[in-house]
Amino acid sequence: MPFGHAGSPANRDGLVQTFTFKPFDMPANAAALREQVRAFIRDNMTDGDIARRANCWQVNDPDFSRALGKAGLIGLSLPRQYGGHDRSALERYIVLEELLSVGAPVGAHWIADRQTAPLLLRYGTEEQRRRWIPGIAAGEVYGCIGLSEPNAGSDLASVRSSARRDGDGWVLNGQKIWTTNAHIAHIMIGLFRSEEGSERNARLSQFLIPLDTPGITIRPIINLTGEHDFNEVFFDDVKLPADALIGEEGQGWAQATAELSLERSGPERYLSSMVLVTELVRHAAKSGDPAAIALAGRFTSEAWTLRQMSLAVAGRMAMGEDPALEATIVKDLGNSFEQAVPQLVQQVIELDLSSDDPLALLAAQLLQVSPSFSLRGGTREILRGIVARGLGLR
Amino acid sequence: MNEQQTMLADMASALFADLSHGATLAADWGRIEDMGFTGLLLAEESGGFGGGWADAAILFRLAGYHALSLPLVEAVVAARLANDAGFAQHGFGTIAEKAEGQFEQGRFTGVVRGAAWGRNAAFVAAPAPGGGAMLLSVGDAKVEERENPAGEPRDILHFSGAPAATLTVDLFALGAAARSMQAAGALDAALALAVGYVNDRKQFGKPLGKLQAVQQALAVFACEAAAANIAATAVAQALDRGDFDYEVAAAKIRTNIAAGIGTAVAHQAHGAIGFTHEYGLHPLTRRLWSWRSEFGSEQHWSMILGHHVTTADADHYWADMTRRSDATTPSSPGCAGPGEQA
Numbered sequence: 197m198p199f200g201h202a203g204s205p206a207n208r209d210g211l212v213q214t215f216t217f218k219p220f221d222m223p224a225n226a227a228a229l230r231e232q233v234r235a236f237i238r239d240n241m242t243d244g245d246i247a248r249r250a251n252c253w254q255v256n257d258p259d260f261s262r263a264l265g266k267a268g269l270i271g272l273s274l275p276r277q278y279g280g281h282d283r284s285a286l287e288r289y290i291v292l293e294e295l296l297s298v299g300a301p302v303g304a305h306w307i308a309d310r311q312t313a314p315l316l317l318r319y320g321t322e323e324q325r326r327r328w329i330p331g332i333a334a335g336e337v338y339g340c341i342g343l344s345e346p347n348a349g350s351d352l353a354s355v356r357s358s359a360r361r362d363g364d365g366w367v368l369n370g371q372k373i374w375t376t377n378a379h380i381a382h383i384m385i386g387l388f389r390s391e392e393g394s395e396r397n398a399r400l401s402q403f404l405i406p407l408d409t410p411g412i413t414i415r416p417i418i419n420l421t422g423e424h425d426f427n428e429v430f431f432d433d434v435k436l437p438a439d440a441l442i443g444e445e446g447q448g449w450a451q452a453t454a455e456l457s458l459e460r461s462g463p464e465r466y467l468s469s470m471v472l473v474t475e476l477v478r479h480a481a482k483s484g485d486p487a488a489i490a491l492a493g494r495f496t497s498e499a500w501t502l503r504q505m506s507l508a509v510a511g512r513m514a515m516g517e518d519p520a521l522e523a524t525i526v527k528d529l530g531n532s533f534e535q536a537v538p539q540l541v542q543q544v545i546e547l548d549l550s551s552d553d554p555l556a557l558l559a560a561q562l563l564q565v566s567p568s569f570s571l572r573g574g575t576r577e578i579l580r581g582i583v584a585r586g587l588g589l590r
Numbered sequence: 591m592n593e594q595q596t597m598l599a600d601m602a603s604a605l606f607a608d609l610s611h612g613a614t615l616a617a618d619w620g621r622i623e624d625m626g627f628t629g630l631l632l633a634e635e636s637g638g639f640g641g642g643w644a645d646a647a648i649l650f651r652l653a654g655y656h657a658l659s660l661p662l663v664e665a666v667v668a669a670r671l672a673n674d675a676g677f678a679q680h681g682f683g684t685i686a687e688k689a690e691g692q693f694e695q696g697r698f699t700g701v702v703r704g705a706a707w708g709r710n711a712a713f714v715a716a717p718a719p720g721g722g723a724m725l726l727s728v729g730d731a732k733v734e735e736r737e738n739p740a741g742e743p744r745d746i747l748h749f750s751g752a753p754a755a756t757l758t759v760d761l762f763a764l765g766a767a768a769r770s771m772q773a774a775g776a777l778d779a780a781l782a783l784a785v786g787y788v789n790d791r792k793q794f795g796k797p798l799g800k801l802q803a804v805q806q807a808l809a810v811f812a813c814e815a816a817a818a819n820i821a822a823t824a825v826a827q828a829l830d831r832g833d834f835d836y837e838v839a840a841a842k843i844r845t846n847i848a849a850g851i852g853t854a855v856a857h858q859a860h861g862a863i864g865f866t867h868e869y870g871l872h873p874l875t876r877r878l879w880s881w882r883s884e885f886g887s888e889q890h891w892s893m894i895l896g897h898h899v900t901t902a903d904a905d906h907y908w909a910d911m912t913r914r915s916d917a918t919t920p921s922s923p924g925c926a927g928p929g930e931q932a
Binding site for chain 1: 777778781785788789799800802804805806808809810812813815816817819820821823824836837839840841843844847888889891892893894895896897898899900901903904905907908909911912913915916
């Protein structure tokens with residue numbers, strides 16, 4: 197039954213329920229934890245360029261990341277023995293949403309904390325965990341993800357970069373592209389074809405690649421605002437030891453896609469424009485403009501709903517489930533909201549985009565960077581294809 | 591859902607599915623009363639289920655899903671208000687959207703509008719002119735029969751010096767929450783119909799559902815239905831907590847948006863057949879269009895929510911949103927079937 201869930205009465209009666217919500221309690225220490233993060237932000241966030249608060253999980257500030265790590269606010273749900281803090285997934289969620297809501301520059305460590313460390317915990321060797329995770333939790337070691345290639349974008353199963361066995365080890369060749377933060381990262385988790393001539397998503401493998409390994413060349417790709425986020429990464433006979441293989445040989449596709457719920461439903465999928473929402477609320481309060489007040493109400497409704505959805509997915513994942521479809525829905529709706537925010541602010545408010553008015557600066561920044569929101573981490577069209585399959589179409 | 595809620599959902603969906611084709615008050619209301627559903631929000635010692643809003647959300651969603659053409663949702667809310675006000679009446683009550691007139695010394699003179707099945711109800715709860723709600727006996731009214739575009743009775747009641755009981759509850763907000771819950775169910779039902787239809791209907795030698803343009807449109811619809819359903823669930827939690835103005839506004843805005851998008855996609859996917867009287871889409875979409883206007887438009891609630899968030903310092907905007915979900919939820923009072931031990 198599309199969207200039905202085994203055992204639910206709705207399912208037995210043939211009813212469709214699009215989103216399964218299981219009530220869960222926020223951690224009892226939620227308020228105290230929020231206060232801890234807010235105090236950190238007051239002490240550590242400077243009043244610099246306000247435009248850098250937009251889309252802040254792609255804004256790098258290694259000093260901020262180190263201070264955050266020192267305060268114990270990275271690697272929250274990682275085990276203590278690897279430098280983590282043994283906290284629950286929902287406690288981690290609270291810390292993330294607090295940081296994102298004010299536009300904290302968390303880009304440097306974001307991928308390492310969200311994906312690299314959990315992957316190493318699940319598939320890495322003991323030595324790899326000890327080597328890398330403490331640095332990640334300290335906000336000192338950064339990661340990047342090597343998926344896309346020049347001919348493998350949304351069609352990721354077309355990756356051609358190769359990993360060939362060489363004695364005990366591996367030799368990598370090929371090219372990755374659109375690799376966010378390769379230029380500041382210490383390690384990449386990359387998807388390579390580990391059997392020559394294999395097709396589509398079969399026989400792909402994940403590798404842990406220290407980016408200072410000889411044979412790796414990283415070149416910047418400057419984005420439309422003139423900033424350097426992503427890169428091309430070239431692999432030219434890059435020699436890696438046997439344990440560079442993460443998890444099982446040939447299971448790279450399954451391993452990479454198993455992480456998608458975590459990647460797609462997080463608070464970063466709807467909060468990238470939240471600082472502009474807050475600035476609009478400030479503007480509406482000051483001006484008393486009814487159109488701005490109504491827009492503030494509408495944004496609040498959408499943000500509130502998305503937060504409930506994102507939390508519901510986090511709550512189910514904390515119970516060990518994988519609500520992949522719900523996570524996909526959160527990302528699609530969340531991205532659409534993040535993109536609509538600057539468009540609607542521009543539609544309703546008279547903005548002078550050449551001024552240094554905070555509302556104008558944030559709107560201008562988000563108008564330019566928001567097209568990427570529904571591209572990164574799975575395009576809108578790919579996501580809607582997944583939802584359609586979940587509906588029983590295709 | 592807990593076990594009792596599962597039982598409630600099972601009983602309700604079985605009955606509503608049975609009643610989904612042209613139920614009438616005269617023929618079928620007795621079956622609703624036999625189940626004891628109208629006492630859902632009454633304490634057990636008052637002869638009710640002892641249920642909370644989380645339970646009501648399940649019932650109201652299913653009423654929407656099956657396009658139930660009986661005033662169950664309104665009767666449930668009205669019974670609770672009458673019980674709270676000590677307003678004893680025989681027969682079922684209903685709720686109305688608006689009242690205009692004077693309320694003085696316990697008597698109301700004026701007009702009550704949008705009274706669902708007002709012509710059949712024993713009493714009506716309506717927003718009182720000065721705030722709060724008032725309860726009136728329909729026997730005191732001259733009834734002007736009207737209906738919404740879905741054919742649901744929405745009567746105008748004229749009162750002259752009619753005695754009224756009052757209570758402080760924001761009835762307009764309760765009505766908005768109830769419509770959000772019904773709309774969430776109706777959207778899921780319209781989505782199920784559309785999915786079923788495009789999988790059956792063949793054009794160009796294959797089911798319509800194989801066409802990417804159709805798939806993408808229905809995915810958009812599914813996302814909207816999901817948003818409406820989570821909003822309806824979350825607003826019930828807020829109602830059970832007792833501090834709900836923010837959440838009711840947010841939920842009604844969001845379900846109204848979803849209704850606008852969802853009805854358009856549902857009809858587009860169905861083509862001409864969805865436009866016929868015979869086919870079962872219009873009982874859902876015409877209700878969705880009606881409910882979108884009842885108990886407040888997007889603009890109405892956007893202004894209310896906008897004023898709410900702009901009266902505080904913008905730096906507290908986020909803290910206000912998170913505080914509302916961090917608040918400890920009292921455990922749901924739950925519900926049991928009639929004759930069951932809770």
